[in-house]
Structure formats: structure tokens, C-alpha cells
């Protein structure tokens with residue numbers, strides 16, 4: 001009988017590698033990493049196997065138990081057999097943006113990558129919970145949901161945890177309080193119009209709006225909304241330490257069944273969809289995470305000005321949903 005949960009990470013680049021490493025250090029799960037071979041001059045090398053071995057040896061150095069394996073796959077989908085038995089599959093494969101690009105610029109290329117990976121998840125890990133990270137994440141989560149055909153509770157996009165961590169970082173630096181005592185939620189699409197919710201954010205129980213001026217709050221909201229871009233401009237590629245930590249927070253909530261409320265991108269419809277004004281695509285909202293994936297979707301209260309921001313953010317996702325559908329239809333027709 002399998003005792004430890006297995007988490008597979010497909011795409012062992014910057015985000016995937018750091019996710020695997022952090023997951024292994026936490027010691028809660030066994031980790032399987034999947035990535036393409038790379039060309040090194042004349043040779044084809046298998047970095048994913050080297051990365052897994054390196055992480056495994058790090059565990060020995062740290063006296064942590066756990067098993068980490070690397071598997072080389074092909075772009076066409078060979079080599080995914082080891083997905084079998086995965087409790088969670090994290091998709092971090094695909095292109096990151098470079099300075100001057102928007103996340104939406106990645107849609108066309110990354111949806112092709114996603115199509116192969118989802119078909120392999122369906123084949124080998126049909127009961128897994130899938131966490132989508134690849135950008136543009138709300139659209140990719142929706143595409144994954146459509147391609148997988150899994151219940152909506154098991155297809156979850158990562159973004160809100162990261163955006164909220166950024167917001168907390170900026171608040172913490174401004175008012176010089178530990179981020180541990182800051183509660184701050186960022187919801188909406190993972191783009192420049194995301195919605196940091198001031199009305200429910202607090203520091204040690206004191207409302208944030210009573211601690212900072214309106215001007216300062218607006219400055220922190222803007223910096224959070226452009227938080228990903230700030231790092232892309234500095235590094236030439238996108239962030240990976242905080243994204244990896246955010247993924248791990250979601251995985252831990254699922255594996256330990258701790259019922260955390262975390263903002264995640266999920267498929268909205270029905271009554272909650274109506275509350276949020278979204279029918280039939282994915283956007284970031286607070287959800288309760290546990291063993292079954294999304295166990296509840298929280299209807300968070302918003303002030304009228306926050307609801308306006310929310311609607312703008314939803315619109316920024318909605319206007320690309322049709323493109324996703326066209327791409328999905330074109331691909332299924334091939």
C-alpha cells in the first residue's frame with residue numbers, strides 16, 4: 001500500500017525545480033519531476049534526472065526522508081508513465097514571459113504544451129488533483145479544465161496565493177510588521193487588473209485602511225498588480241522563488257487536509273458564479289482547500305469600488321476566453 005502522497009511536477013524549469021525542491025524539503029510527499037531533454041552541443045542531456053538526483057542528495061544532507069525522481073519526456077508525450085499514482089500533478093511546463101511581454105502573449109504557445117500534458121494526465125493520473133501554474137494562468141486553468149474533463153474541484157490555478165504574498169510583503173515593509181500578522185487577499189484575474197481587497201485586509205486585526213493613507217494604499221495596490229512585471233524587468237525572466245512557495249502552500253493544504261482559505265483560480269458557474277458575475281470560466285477567488293481539492297468557494301464581501309475593480313479584472317480574463325475556445329476547437333479538429 002502506498003503510504004506517502006505523490007506529487008508530480010511537469011516542467012522542471014525555474015518554477016518547477018524550485019517547487020520540487022521546496023516540496024522535498026517539507027518532507028511531506030514524494031516528488032516526481034518531468035521535463036524535456038536539452039541539447040548540449042552534440043549531446044542530448046537529461047537535466048531533469050540530474051535535478052532530481054541533486055534534490056535527493058540534498059535531502060540526505062539535511063537528514064530528510066523522501067523520494068525524488070526525474071523523468072525525461074518528449075514534446076509529443078512519450079515518457080509520462082510515471083505519472084501513474086500521482087495524487088497531485090502540478091503543471092509548470094511552458095514559456096515564461098520576457099520584458100515587454102504580457103502573460104497573454106504566451107497563450108498560443110503554452111496551450112499546445114498544455115494539450116499534450118493534459119492528455120497524459122488523463123491517461124495515467126485520472127484521479128489526481130491538478131494545479132495549473134503555466135501562464136496566462138486563468139486561461140490555462142480553464143483550458144486544462146476543458147481538456148481534462150475532471151470535476152471542477154480538481155483543477156486549480158495558482159496565482160492568488162502569490163499575489164497575496166506580494167501584497168503582504170509590501171504592507172509588511174511599509175508598516176514594519178511581520179507578514180505573519182498580516183491578512184491580505186488578492187482576487188481576480190492574474191493580470192494588471194487583479195484586485196487587492198483593502199476592505200477585508202488587516203494587520204493584527206486592525207483594518208489596513210486605518211493604518212495607511214489612501215495614497216499609500218493605492219501605491220501598494222499598483223505595485224502588487226505589477227508585481228510579476230517588476231520581477232520580469234529586473235531578472236529578464238519571471239519570478240520563481242515566491243511562485244514555488246505559493247504552490248507548496250496549496251499542496252500542503254490539500255495533502256494535510258487543513259482546510260485553508262486561499263485565493264485560487266477556479267471554474268465558476270451556478271450560484272457562486274452568479275455572485276461573482278462569472279459563468280463558465282476561471283478566475284481567482286477565495287476557496288477552501290482540502291483532500292478533495294476545492295471544497296468550498298467563499299463569497300467574499302466587496303465594497304462598491306472593489307466590485308468595480310473586480311468587474312474590470314473579470315472582463316480582462318473574459319475577453320480572451322473566446323480565443324481559448326477557438327484554439328481548443330482548432331486543435332481538436334486537427
Ligand SMILES: NC(=O)C1=CN([C@@H]2O[C@H](COP(=O)(O)OP(=O)(O)OC[C@H]3O[C@@H](n4cnc5c(N)ncnc54)[C@H](O)[C@@H]3O)[C@@H](O)[C@H]2O)C=CC1
Nearest residue numbers: 011012013014015035093094095096133134135137158243
Ligand atoms: N501562475 C503564476 O503565478 C506563475 C506562472 N508562471 C509561469 O510558469 C511557467 C514556467 O515558468 P518558468 O519555470 O520560469 O519557465 P522555465 O522556462 O524556466 O521552465 C519551463 C520548463 O518547461 C519545460 N517544458 C516546455 N515544454 C514542455 C513539455 N511539452 N513537456 C514538459 N516540459 C516542458 C521546459 O523544458 C522548461 O524546463 C511560465 O508559463 C510562467 O509564465 C511563473 C511564475 C508565476
Ligand SMILES: O=C([O-])CC(=O)C(=O)O
Nearest residue numbers: 097103135228229238239
Ligand atoms: O509575471 C510573470 O510572467 C510570472 C507571474 O505570473 C508572476 O510572477 O506573477
